[in-house]
Amino acid sequence: MGLDFAVVPEYLDRLLLGSAWTIGITLAAAALSFFGGILFAVIALYAPAFVRWPFKAFAWLFMGTPLLLQLFLIYFGLIQIGIDLPAVVAGVIGLGLHFAVYNSDIIQAGIRAVDNGQYEAGRTLGLSQAQTIRKIVVPQAVRAVVPPIGNNMIALLKDSALVSVIGVTELTLSSQLAISKTFRPFEFYLAAAACYYVINLALEAGLHRIERRIQVAR
Amino acid sequence: MKTISNLFKSALAAGVMVVATLGVSQSVQADELDTIKENGVMRIAMSGAYPPFNFVNEQNEVVGFDPAIGAEIAKRLGVEVEVVTTAWDGIIGGLLANKYDAIVGSMSITDERKKVVDFVGPYYRMSRGIFVKQGSDVADLAGLEGRKIGVTLGETHEQWAQEQEGWEVRTYKGLPELLLELDNGRIDAIVTDDIPVLLAIRENGNAITQLDTSGLAGVADQAGIAIRKGNPELHKAMQAALDAIQEDGTYLAIAEEWVGGDIR
Amino acid sequence: MDFDLILRVFPYFLQAAVVTIELSVYSTALGLVCAALGTFARLSRHKMLRAIGTTYVSVIRGTPALIQLFILYFGGPQIGIQLDAFEAGVIGLGVNIGAYMTETMRGAIIAVDKGQTEAARTLGLSRTQAMRKVVLPQAARLMVRPLGVNINAQIKGTALVAAISVVELTYTAQRYIGSTYKPFEMFLLAGALYMVIIYVVGICVTYLDRKVALK
Numbered sequence: 163m164g165l166d167f168a169v170v171p172e173y174l175d176r177l178l179l180g181s182a183w184t185i186g187i188t189l190a191a192a193a194l195s196f197f198g199g200i201l202f203a204v205i206a207l208y209a210p211a212f213v214r215w216p217f218k219a220f221a222w223l224f225m226g227t228p229l230l231l232q233l234f235l236i237y238f239g240l241i242q243i244g245i246d247l248p249a250v251v252a253g254v255i256g257l258g259l260h261f262a263v264y265n266s267d268i269i270q271a272g273i274r275a276v277d278n279g280q281y282e283a284g285r286t287l288g289l290s291q292a293q294t295i296r297k298i299v300v301p302q303a304v305r306a307v308v309p310p311i312g313n314n315m316i317a318l319l320k321d322s323a324l325v326s327v328i329g330v331t332e333l334t335l336s337s338q339l340a341i342s343k344t345f346r347p348f349e350f351y352l353a354a355a356a357c358y359y360v361i362n363l364a365l366e367a368g369l370h371r372i373e374r375r376i377q378v379a380r
Numbered sequence: 381m382k383t384i385s386n387l388f389k390s391a392l393a394a395g396v397m398v399v400a401t402l403g404v405s406q407s408v409q410a411d412e413l414d415t416i417k418e419n420g421v422m423r424i425a426m427s428g429a430y431p432p433f434n435f436v437n438e439q440n441e442v443v444g445f446d447p448a449i450g451a452e453i454a455k456r457l458g459v460e461v462e463v464v465t466t467a468w469d470g471i472i473g474g475l476l477a478n479k480y481d482a483i484v485g486s487m488s489i490t491d492e493r494k495k496v497v498d499f500v501g502p503y504y505r506m507s508r509g510i511f512v513k514q515g516s517d518v519a520d521l522a523g524l525e526g527r528k529i530g531v532t533l534g535e536t537h538e539q540w541a542q543e544q545e546g547w548e549v550r551t552y553k554g555l556p557e558l559l560l561e562l563d564n565g566r567i568d569a570i571v572t573d574d575i576p577v578l579l580a581i582r583e584n585g586n587a588i589t590q591l592d593t594s595g596l597a598g599v600a601d602q603a604g605i606a607i608r609k610g611n612p613e614l615h616k617a618m619q620a621a622l623d624a625i626q627e628d629g630t631y632l633a634i635a636e637e638w639v640g641g642d643i644r
Numbered sequence: 645m646d647f648d649l650i651l652r653v654f655p656y657f658l659q660a661a662v663v664t665i666e667l668s669v670y671s672t673a674l675g676l677v678c679a680a681l682g683t684f685a686r687l688s689r690h691k692m693l694r695a696i697g698t699t700y701v702s703v704i705r706g707t708p709a710l711i712q713l714f715i716l717y718f719g720g721p722q723i724g725i726q727l728d729a730f731e732a733g734v735i736g737l738g739v740n741i742g743a744y745m746t747e748t749m750r751g752a753i754i755a756v757d758k759g760q761t762e763a764a765r766t767l768g769l770s771r772t773q774a775m776r777k778v779v780l781p782q783a784a785r786l787m788v789r790p791l792g793v794n795i796n797a798q799i800k801g802t803a804l805v806a807a808i809s810v811v812e813l814t815y816t817a818q819r820y821i822g823s824t825y826k827p828f829e830m831f832l833l834a835g836a837l838y839m840v841i842i843y844v845v846g847i848c849v850t851y852l853d854r855k856v857a858l859k
Contacts, residue, residue, distance in 0.1 A: 165723065210431065221471075222841070226843060227838045227842075228800040231817075231835050234817075235831045237833075238557070238821075239827050241564045242828050244562065246565070248566075327553070329552055329553075334708070334711065341469075342469045342533060342534040345476060345496050346722075348715065348722040349719075351711055351718070352719070362706040430822075431817075431823055435824050438651070438653060439656070440819075464810060465815075466809040467809070470718060474718065477719075477720070478726055479717075481727070505775070555822075555827060556821055556823075557820045
């Protein structure tokens with residue numbers, strides 16, 4: 163069985179629709195992972211012990227198990243205890259939380275690197291602890307860690323392929339649907355890979371711009 | 381397109397030359413019956429998620445009607461059997477990709493599939509069933525309009541459901557997901573072969589009822605064993621083995637054991 | 645929660661965990677080889693080699709590992725590459741992690757102060773000697789921790805080969821769900837075993853990191 167890329171154009175609109183879903187899921191999950199990461203970092207560093215320890219256990223669980231398993235558990239497992247999430251929402255939450263935990267690690271390091279004097283200065287100026295953290299420490303910390311967080315978002319784009327297993331018709335499942343009709347895996351997976359690569363390049367370029375703007379703003 | 385594909389071919393072939401040596405090289409001309417006999421083993425594929433036809437028991441072994449039939453055919457060809465489980469939507473792709481020698485996995489014989497594979501059999505009769513949760517307000521086919529219908533990706537029922545007007549079709553990887561989702565209430569109905577569901581109702585007491593679809597034409601399908609095209613000898617040998625199994629009562633015994641009755 | 649069922653299937657999950665460990669070990673070993681070659685290519689003075697190295701890293705890191713596995717396993721035979729699922733899993737995951745490790749290794753080598761190379765050259769060492777005797781030993785120490793992060797990701801990444809029917813932990817859980825209809829129990833069991841593997845490896849990496857750092 164040789165190769166025949168002529169079968170691809172017929173399914174192009176579906177692959178593009180799948181790409182749109184992939185982009186949407188990635189952006190939503192990236193936003194969740196970014197703000198979630200900041201929240202988790204603040205909890206890990208400043209929250210009282212009775213909040214901090216359960217959170218740490220949660221982070222420990224997320225970092226120690228595969229994303230694929232977490233997605234299955236969120237979609238097929240949670241409903242057993244009455245939490246019913248549509249597949250897309252389960253996918254965004256799974257991806258978002260998974261990467262929020264990783265981002266939180268990076269942001270914690272960023273917060274620690276912000277000079278302690280800044281915190282003291284904020285308090286001396288009469289800001290409350292929460293205000294100091296929100297207005298002085300976090301903005302500086304986040305700026306410093308934009309590149310590694312950007313890396314995580316690129317990783318997130320590729321891991322979004324995993325939500326195909328819980329039935330979200332994004333790019334990967336769209337190509338699988340085409341394969342189940344044409345029986346031509348190589349052509350369609352290669353086409354899907356090309357779509358991912360283009361989205362990836364666009365995302366990298368976008369992140370690059372943000373990085374530059376932040377550097378200028380400094 | 382030809383030049384592009386050639387370009388890909390040479391680029392990829394060069395890149396993975398080392399990899400290729402790990403693979404099994406085999407001549408294209410020979411009928412695969414010879415290869416199977418030479419290797420002394422026939423690899424058969426199924427989803428492994430389709431009780432009672434094929435599923436994993438608590439000892440992590442793949443058992444059921446399909447592996448039993450497959451093993452019996454292999455025995456009569458004088459070779460061992462090796463069972464492979466794989467996702468249903470990629471199962472024909474895997475056969476064409478020579479990942480196994482036959483699909484003995486409750487696959488219905490269709491014209492579309494016949495274009496890419498040959499079928500031995502049929503070895504049992506299956507019919508389409510539509511199931512809803514007990515107490516559902518859906519009483520007949522017309523009531524399914526605007527509802528969420530679950531199907532397995534790559535099954536004949538998937539295509540059929542997609543063709544129905546006004547159904548919101550959702551695809552899943554297999555029957556277990558379908559039953560879980562119906563039970564969860566995420567979908568309103570499932571379209572699938574009826575025997576496995578009827579058995580699930582009997583064995584596990586799933587709160588599911590079948591819609592009366594007797595008005596539907598052409599809902600009966602035949603299950604066949606898929607092999608790669610261009611293997612007349614293998615086809616003949618497997619068909620002869622299957623016929624013998626049906627004649628000497630072995631078939632009936634297997635059917636009784638796993639399904640609880642003759643399903644021809 | 646069906647604890648009886650969990651206890652009954654536990655031995656088979658342990659067997660599957662062994663498959664997961666084998667996949668992790670073989671693919672990481674292959675990944676290290678790919679990464680060494682990739683780093684060599686990316687830091688080479690030859691334009692062609694550099695281009696090959698850059699393309700390898702960019703294409704592999706720019707597409708999902710799941711798709712790469714599918715291309716290799718399902719698509720490979722269309723162009724004459726015939727691999728069984730385990731082989732495809734090891735090669736696909738290994739080549740994939742190799743691209744990430746290439747960046748880790750390259751980063752570590754670049755992080756070793758440039759002045760070090762220059763000093764070594766001034767002392768009369770050749771470029772190769774300077775790399776081997778001065779830069780690499782220092783870079784190797786810098787690599788341990790980030791490579792540990794790569795390996796951690798790789799262990800979790802082995803779950804992907806469930807999609808090409810390797811009966812490792814995740815696929816074992818999925819198959820049992822097919823007959824038991826107990827997703828929660830099965831995934832929890834698999835998750836617990838992943839955590840044991842990942843944190844044992846994590847402890848080893850930390851130990852190794854401390855050891856080389858103290859030197």
